[in-house]
Amino acid sequence: MAAHFGRRLRKGAATTAVAAAAVAALSASQAPGVTGDDHGRQTAAGASAPVPDPAGSDATGNSPYYTDLPPLNSPKPSPSPTTGTPVVQGEAEAGIPATVLDAYKRAETELRSSKPGCNLPWQLLAAIGKVESGQARGGQVSADGTTLSPILGPVLDGNGFALIKDTDHGEYDGNSRYDQAVGPMQFIPSTWAWAGRDGNGDGRKDPNNIYDAALAAGHYLCRGDRDLSREADLHAAILGYNNSQDYLNTVLSWMEYYRKGTYPVPDGTGGLPSHRSDDGTPHGTTPKPSNPHTPGQQNPKGPTAPASPSPTPGDGQDGSPSPRPPATPTTPPATPPTATDTVDHLKDTGTTRLTAMAGHAFTGTIGARAETKAGAPVAKVRIRFTITGDTDTTFTGGENVATVATDAQGVAKAPALRAGEKTGDFKVTATVVGRSLGGVDYQATVTERAADTLTSTATGDTPPTCAPGGEFADRIQVKATYKGAVADQVAATATLVTSATDATENGKGPYFKDAAGKAVRTLTGLKTDAKGLLTLPQLYADDTTGTFLLRVTTPGGGTLTVQLKVAADGTATASPSPSPSASS
Incomplete structure (x- = not known):
């Protein structure tokens, strides 16, 4: 089982050898599309060299991440850690803390609805959560998904890492000089400011909450109309999260591993990876102030007191050590200005x-x-x-x-x-x-949506005709266009007008019915469909015979006037005024 809290984050010779062997074996047997290079490192098939994120920044500020690879054993998604049954390494690594796993799956469900074309798999979120924070430090979260203590990446002060000066006045990371990646998905504050989401419905966007962070990560990965079922888009999304080829390969390995089976384990019982990408670098330690055994976790015992200096031989008469000369103060080198x-x-x-x-x-x-x-x-x-x-x-x-x-x-x-x-x-x-x-x-x-042209879809020149007190046989349908293109979802108004030159509502003749069955001669709130078509409700006639005019108008200037006839013998006996069958 992976190392638990308390194991120091460093590489030993033995673990390095095991990791190298694991890479070679894993690339050959486990992760589809992943191969090993001449140095035993993984290279994703078809992946290009890291390129800058097209949005101009990445989620984590290229902060360090855990480099542990999945075990060679395929996971078995059934064992329960509460049964007492021995669990082999492959099974143990497939266990994801219950709340953390729920957050990943809930984020996938929301993205399936809001951005169905993205095809985000929750296993991708789980893979990123694994390498960024060891699944929120093995599931050290409260019932609502908030980490029990902050998870902070190293100070991004340009000393071994990117230089990102403070963008949030310390609101998220507590640092008012430089930014630090925050939370289980390790967002830098400037990215969280726009990518943050409320994933647990509490009205807050908290990077330290796994539900919020997982949903934000999903939206971040899906931006720009990406389709993560396509290899190129998947690779671009991961590189946009942390612009490193090794990071891409590590995330892909965990994603493929989790796709073969996982199971929930109780919160707080998950394992923490033991190797990080910053091991051996000048800043290869956990963020300050933090417990060196757990990245970003505050030391409950407080800061460690410095060791007392050992006495040195002196030249005093009593043999006591002479005082050490004060150290010469040094001026730290000035940080060169950035672009x-x-x-x-x-x-x-x-x-x-x-x-x-x-x-x-x-x-x-x-x-x-x-x-x-x-x-x-x-x-x-x-x-x-x-x-x-x-x-x-x-x-x-x-x-x-x-x-x-x-x-x-x-x-x-x-x-x-x-x-x-x-x-x-x-x-x-x-x-x-x-x-x-x-x-x-x-x-x-x-x-507002507009149409500049309205035309009738009826064929022939015969106007719709109805007997007094009856109903018109055919419903009138109108097609709307704007600059020759279909005008969909455009609002329209239909009115039985007095005459071709008088647009006031006619008080007699054909009419529509409202919900209560009462006669109305003006309809508002009408809207064309996705094809730009508008089918008017059923028209009825009162006892007045003659020729009448129905006018349909839309924002943008679209106008259509349709003649209607009411006659007992099928011919009109009166007309309010001569009018063409349609005008626009």
Whole structure:
């Protein structure tokens, strides 16, 4: 069984040899699509070298992760740890703490509904949770899924790790100078700020809660219309989480292992992996302050007191040691400025006011340019685009925040916007990640769905005819288009008008019925279907004979006027005014 809490996170010679052998054997026998290279490392078949995440940042800030590989034994999904039956290693590694496992499966269910095209398997979340936090430290979570103590990654101060200056004022990681990855799925604060989700329905988005973190990870992996059943999209999603080829291979190995069978174990009884990607590096320790036996876990006994210095021989008359000279204070080397530090302001690249019809894509592109005080472009700076206002408009992929890195010209272009169904104004704001600089606002408007042309689907020139007191045999159907394309879900109004020049409601002649069966001659709230078709309700006639006009209108200028006849012998005896059968 994997090492439990209390085992020191370091590699010994024996475990290194075992791990090397496991890689070679595993690549040959267990993980489909995974092979071993000449050095005994795993390489995913078809996987390219790590590439930067297209969104311009990754979930974890490329923080360290657990490198332990699955055992060679295939898991058996049936044994219960409470029966006393001996459990072999393969079976033990297949056990996932019950609450943690439930969070992964619940996230998969939600994504199956909200983003069905993504095809997210819960085993992918379990694999990432394994390598990021050892399944929340073996399931050390409360009943609602919150970790019993914070799980923090190392300080991302550029010393052996990425340099990410504080973006959350210490709200999530308690560090107001630099960021640290937080929680069982190890989100850095700047990513959690937009990717965070409420997975357990308590009204909060907490990166330390496995339900929230698992759902956020699912949405993060599924962004950009990815289909994780495709190998290329799967690899891109994992590399976007942590941009490392070794990380990709390790996650794929655990995902395939979990697909062969898992079972729940009681919370707090899971094992913690023993090897990490930062072993042997200058920062190859657990985050500060933390228990060196458990990554990110606070030491319950408090900080360890430094050892007392041993006496040294002195030259005093009594033989006592002479005082040591005070150490010469050293000035820590200044941290060289990053590209982000050189940004003085953001500049709009010439974006025009953005307008789109509800449910349609915006045609304009939002662009921001990062510049120094002298106006020079700054490349490789993360720009965050945030949608604000009472709108359901999103970027492509369904998110309301997107982070994009500037190119060589200092320009970052936001993903395409897609309007929701809420009409009205909103704005998109561009800001520099990691800096408190003024942002650039872009105004946008969503207009209601519209149709500029309405046509009748009826064939022939004979107008619908009805006997007095009867009902019309055929229901009237209208087709709506906008600039020649189908106009779906467009609101429409149908009115029995007085004449071709008088659009007021006619008080006699044909009528519709409301829910209570009463005559009405104006209908609102009508809407075309997905094919742009609108079929009107049944029409009835009172005792008045003659020729009458039914007018259908839509936002965007679409208008259709249809003649209706009421006559006992099938001919009209009066007409409110001459009118063509249709106009637009």
